[in-house]
Amino acid sequence: MSGPSPRLFGARVPRVEDGRLLKGQGRFVADVDFPGTLSAKFVRSDEASSDICDFDVKEALACEKVRAVFTGDDFAGAEIRCVSAYEGFQPSAQPILAVGRTRYAGEAMAMVVADDEYTAEDAAEHVTFAYRPLEPVAGLDDVLGEDREPVHSGWVGHAFVRRSMATDGFEEAAGSAAHRVTVELRNARHGAIPMEGRACVARYDQGSGLFELWTTTQIPHLIRAGLSDALGVAESRIRVISPDVGGGFGVKAQLYPEEVACCLAARELGRPVKWVEDRREHFIASHHSREHRHRVTGYFDDDGILLALEADIAVDMGAYSVFPWTSTMDCGMAMGILPGPYRVAEYSVTGTAYCTNKAPYGAYRGVARPAACFSIERLMDRIARHRGADRTEIRRRNLIGPDDYPWHSASGLVYDSGSLPESLDKALEVGGHNRLLADQAAARAEGRLFGIGLAVFTEQTAHTTREFQQRGVPIVFGYETAKVRLDATGTAVVSASIHDHGQGLETTLAQIAADRLGLSIEDIRVEYGDTDQVAYGAGTFASRSAVLAGGAVVKAADAVAETLRQVAAHRFEASPTDIVIGQGCLSVSGSPGASIEIAELCRLVYQRPESLPRGVEPILEASRTYDADPGTGVYTNAAHLASVEIDPLTGKTKVLSYAIAEDCGPMINPTIVEGQIFGGVAQGIGTALFEEFVYDDEARLLTTTFSDYLIPTMTDMPDFEVAHLETPSPHTIGGLKGMGEGGAIAPGAAIAAAVEDALSAVGDVFVDQLPLTPERVLAWLNQARIQGDGQ
Amino acid sequence: MKPPKFRYHAPSSQAEALDLLNAYGDEAVVLSGGQSLIPMLNLRLARPAEVIDLGSVGGMDLIVTEPDAVSVGARVTHRQMEADPDIARHLPMARDAAGFIGFRAIRNRGTVGGSVAHADPSAEWPVVLLALDGSVDLRSKSGARCLGGDDFFQTVFTTGRQADELVVSVRFASRFADNWGFSEFQRRTGDFAVVVAAVACAAGSGGIGEARVALAGVADRPVRCPEAEEALIATEDPQAVAEVARDAFDPVGDSHGSTAHRKQLVYAQVLRAAGEALARRDKGRPDG
Amino acid sequence: MVEIAVEVNGRAETAEVDGRMLLSDFLRGVLGLTGTHVGCEHGYCGSCTVLVDGASARSCLMLAAQANGSSVRTVEGLADGEELSSIQQAFKDCHGLQCGFCTPGLLMTVTEIAAEVASTPSRHQIREQLAGNLCRCTGYHQIVDAVEQALDQAAGGGR
Secondary structure, three states, rough: OOOOOOOOOOOOOOOOOHHHHOOOOOOEEHHHHOOOEEEEEEEEEOOOOOEEEEEEEHHHOOOOOEEEEEHHHOOOOOHHHHHHHHOOOOOOOEEOOOOEEEEOOOEEEEEEEOOHHHHHHHHHOOOEEEEEEEOOOHHHHHHHHOOOOOOOOOOOOOEEEEEEEEEOOOOHHHOOEEEEEEEEEEEOOOOOOOOOOOOEEEEEOOOOEEEEEOOOOOOOOHHHHHHHHHHHHOHHHHEEOEEOOOOOOOOOOOOOOOHHHHHHHHHHHHEEEEEOOHHHHHHOOOOOEOOEEEEEEEOOOOOEEEEEEEEEEEEEOOOOOOOOOOHHHHHHHHHOOOOEEOOOOOEEEEEEEEEOOOOOEEOOOOHHHHHHHHHHHHHHHHHHHHHOHHHHHHHHHHHHOOOHHOOOOOOOEEEEEOOHHHHHHHHHHHHOOOHHHHHHHHHHHHHOOOEEEEEEEEEEEEEOOOHHHHHHOOOOOOOEEEEEEEEOOOEEEEEEEOOOOOOOOHHHHHHHHHHHOOOOOHHHHHHEEEEEOOOOOOOOOOOOHHHHHHHHHHHHHHHHHHHHHHHHHHHHHOOOOHHEEEEEEEEOOOOEEEEEHHHHHHHHHHHHHOOOOOOOOOEEEEEEOOOOOOOOOEEEEEEEEEEEOOOOOOOOOHHHHHEEEEEEOOOOOHHHHHHHHHHHHHHHHHHHHHHOOOOOOOOOEEEOOOOOOOOOHHHHHOOOOEEEEEEOOOOOOOHHOOOOOOOOOHHHHHHHHHHHHHHHHHHHHHOOOOOOHHHHHHHHHEEEEEEEEHH | OOOOOOOOOOOOOOHHHHHHHHHHHHHHEEOOOOOOHHHHHHHOOOOOOEEEEEOOOOOOOEEEEEEEEEEEEEEEEHHHHHHHHHHHHOOOHHHHHOOOOOOOOHHHHHHEEOOOOOOOOOOOOHHHHHOOOOEEEEEOOEEEEEEEEEEEEEEEEEEEOOOEEEEEEEEEOOOOOOEEEEEEOOOOOOOOOOOEEEEEEEEEEOEEEEEEEEEEEEEOOOOOOOOHHHHHHHOOOOOHHHHHHHHHHHOOOOOOOHHHHHHHHHHHHHHHHHHHHHHHHHHHHOOO | EEEEEEEEEEEEEEEEOOOOOOOHHHHHOOOOOOOOOOOOOOOOOOOOEEEEEOEEEEEHHHHHHHHHOEEEHHHHHHEEEOOOHHHHHHHHHHOOOOOOHHHHHHHHHHHHOOOOOOOOOHHHHHHHOOOOOOOOOOOHHHHHHHHHHHHHHHHOOOO
């Protein structure tokens, strides 16, 4: 970044948003109340797949304080459709409330609106539905095996879409390789599960015809676009506001039927309508993620050098294609990133996104990369075992090296830069690998099951126009917008199209703006989450906000600073290029006396227009967008090192240590970066050990409370060790790379490897499935005993 | 997830509470600490017409040491059980068990009597009560009676308490203070137990004279395992005891583990609890 | 309906509430103290933790009526005007929060612990004591840092 010398960029600045959050002064959607607000409660299907034969809302309507009961036909004019441009894509239309048929257990069928939440819930119990249950497509076993009716009528087969690609040299490379290993891997369906569920409050102003939706979303402008489609209303008539949001991680990055329903109900009833999701609803009706099955074959030579890679990827996308991603996102991402950090020259892959009678499938931190990392890293461990080589050594032989960039992957991605071998070394160092080996030897001497595991990955971040264009999505998420405005008192408002729900962007964008404008951080206010603030943008997802919004803030702040320079130059009769900005002042380079405070200059611009040079307008505001050219993403990389101990009596796995060496380029605020890494790793440990949606035979979810769906608690986490590398991207402003998702990508692979390593003292087993529940671990231990006895 | 409609009563004395129970019987539930009842209300798994809150009833939160037992008032909290020196001295198993119940905030409010009356088959107090030869003191408008654990716990959430009766206190025998073991398998800290084993012994002539092996999470109620108790007296070998216990039950599977896995957990918890009990006997009173 | 009198953050409040109203809804909806967050309504997540007569309690697992005659403290009662309490300050210093949704419940639990500690607990002990407060953002490491700092001060009388 050229310009004034940075003072806050790179500093461990305390967060500016913490004050209000620590004092209970945050404003979350559930905290928002307008006079006359009504409460909504949704009646949800108990049947995954059924014909709705009959329903009765009379009793509910007769309940005290009930204002309305809506059913499918009432909202039949609206629906959520998100159609991929991929050839052969079979579209779905998601009704706002089920019409005639249910397609997953938990699908909203009726909406009761009453004076308060208690009475709405009371009345909802009086809405009755009669169903004719149909045989559900309960999961990937059904789509791959038996003959079942597709979820949507008129479909051929169960796939939203199936795609294949292969490099020209794949057949030859695979055919001539000395060795091959095939692995089959399963990742359980689970979800992001933020501590705040979803919520929304809709208002409709009859005088202006304006909808205002307060909603827990990561993507306000995209929600506006989706609502515009669903409601058939111009975007200028819709304002979407997303205030403080209690964690998103992807699950709040889709348009949901409840958001549309609240808008329609508010218009119908002429009063604000509020819905606060309860935790049970969150499990059954917020979008799910992570359910992948991969079959992967590695072709390699005597040294374990991977010559070709073949993969068959299946993802259970649930009942509907979601807005704005479509139902192709996970599958496409897995196909693209599977070769990961390795020099894979030849590649053949088929990916299928299946439609089943489960809740729709949306984004969750890492999107497909945890499954892809699990596959390639489990494969690497198998190759190491096959060749009798050390797991670290086999990786070193295959990793993309510092001289290989830009690396053109076999799947068509372009890795801009990275430090893969260095990050591996650094993880071993900071994770105390030698000490762990000694601990392991000591543990094994006592008969304890102690294991060490390792995973390396490269993370596509901040991908924009070119990438999303290729992905066939209807809206190409190509850029973010920032607006910088200086006021007459010399403080700045930075408005951004991204959203901050814990990532600290309110602070990091303020750091950037303060540096560019020569102000202190206290003089910057960052706002976001309101479609009225900036023209357009996509929001926060895909590890892109610091890069894209950061770049846009640089551009907008520099534009405003340029106006200041012109005004100052005019005042001091100097050239704008000689004006230096910093420490709250504009000064003429080399003329110590010629200096004016920014605040004073701002006052002059707005209040004394006569002091402006000819042609300069009295406004200190600029909006800019940034798209991080070339649009295929910039690549963060990392290595994770874990150690575990298994209780041989119960199968319970304890993570003893966890180290991360990550290279996300220059860090705006290392403390925030570390928080993002640790939080991601914790979610990854949940993926590795605990998290799984369990269904009954009829595709009804059984894990619908926090006592059945287990997310990691404080005692399940070790202290983390972290090391940073900072290889700048050659493409982005400031060399920034994204990093929000990385932590969540590798833990499944690293911990599975550690469990397998622990069990290897007993016998050779292959850990092929997540999560590593006590029951599964004991089954592997028993297998290892049998295998060990057989040797 | 809001409670259904009910009528709320806050009697200010035990007599008043008993009058209300007498009047409403099956229609009423008793609210003690509420840490089991209120989640069930919020999930609408319980739909009482009347809720009788004991919060203003005094005198039910006392821990009284008797010659052979400790009497614990029904409204004594889990937190009190963790912290009370008499409990640590006479019922160290109860002190340890209390630490496994939920979380700090849950232990601050949840009560022993509430948990016993709730009769969750995987909960801590019922299984400790069986292991420590405990009994439940019940009172109604028409009188008082005492039920032993075997008679009190009948099936899931169902006890020998009559609809007009109130659990007023729980009594645990103190003769096992030196020879006990408690082992609980939780997926995470504070989770509901998957399987709990509680083992208590008392010395007899030349060995173990009395052995009690109680389990939670294996049946529709907390249960003792007579076969394992006999094996403990006969063999003093934790492994033999654990094998017997494992073979004695076929627990129903769920998302936390299949029947086969739970049988293995019975083995693991009994092995540990019996091992601890024998180790304590051998070492004297390390926790005295 | 039930008449209740509760002291909340030092202020006497009286209200007539439905017997089934949860304390969390009373604090948020009736008193407008929306700093207490509701994350699960079955006692697991800890976001709604408040202090009732000094002891941590899940406000989703208490009826408002049960708080009659009690003193309740919520996150709004921690700071002294603009000045953060030492526990709040420690969370800020150590980046012990991200989205801030679980934070009020954590702060209340730590406030209870801080009133009791005689010496700084180990990181393991801190984790055990706070296992009932779920956080999905931080991975807990920096929360433990913050609590370590706060309890160190509390134990040293610097609170």
